[in-house]
Amino acid sequence: GAVVSQHPSWVICKSGTSVKIECRSLDFQATTMFWYRQFPKQSLMLMATSNEGSKATYEQGVEKDKFLINHASLTLSTLTVTSAHPEDSSFYICSASDLANYGYTFGSGTRLTVV
Amino acid sequence: TQLLEQSPQFLSIQEGENLTVYCNSSSVFSSLQWYRQEPGEGPVLLVTVVTGGEVKKLKRLTFQFGDARKDSSLHITAAQPGDTGLYLCAGETAGGGNKLTFGTGTQLKVEL
Helix, strand or coil: CCCEEEECCEEEECCCCCEEEEEEECCCCCCEEEEEEECCCCCEEEEEEEECCCCCEECCCCCCCCEEEEEEECCEEEEEECCCCHHHCEEEEEEEEECCCCEEEECCCEEEEEC | CCCCEEECCEEEEECCCCEEEEEECCCCCCEEEEEEECCCCCCEEEEEECCCCCEEEECCEEEEECCCCCEEEEEECCCCHHHCEEEEEEEECCCCCCCEEECCCEEEEEEC
């Protein structure tokens, strides 16, 4: 089956620093990847849609200069949280789609804590 | 904005009981998926329904897609502690860039 690897699984950083989260599709090519944010005991909120070789499409209210997304290849997308603040602390989850075969596959998430 | 409202929001039951989770929207979806998520992990797909009125069974879980493809339900028979988790419905819209819109979630706890 399809596997999506997300790293790191957790990270603690200081306010003002930047953090990069990687999302890799291990055994399939994902033309589209999605980034979600999830607060405790709440649902997933889509932040942006990442297409290989083009700019990401951000959802309303998501700051594109703060959450930088790069989708340089068909198997890798990265989310960089720039100048992180405590309010950015959250659980970030990526998803890769290969609708012809596997549908949507989710990574295991990254717990970001900004101190 | 498409909204998927799930009810109930929280559910705590005893082992062996039955339960139903509802997922409702005013929007039409080309398909609807159900996921189960455990703390600190990503959601895991349980089922995808695509046809209005479709019913799918997965062991003790029964999923139904509404005739108008706006709503869905998940019924669990004889719940077990291993069923504990956050249940999420997610709708996909045709022509919507293949984005998934997630429901508000139902936190289920099954106790011995």
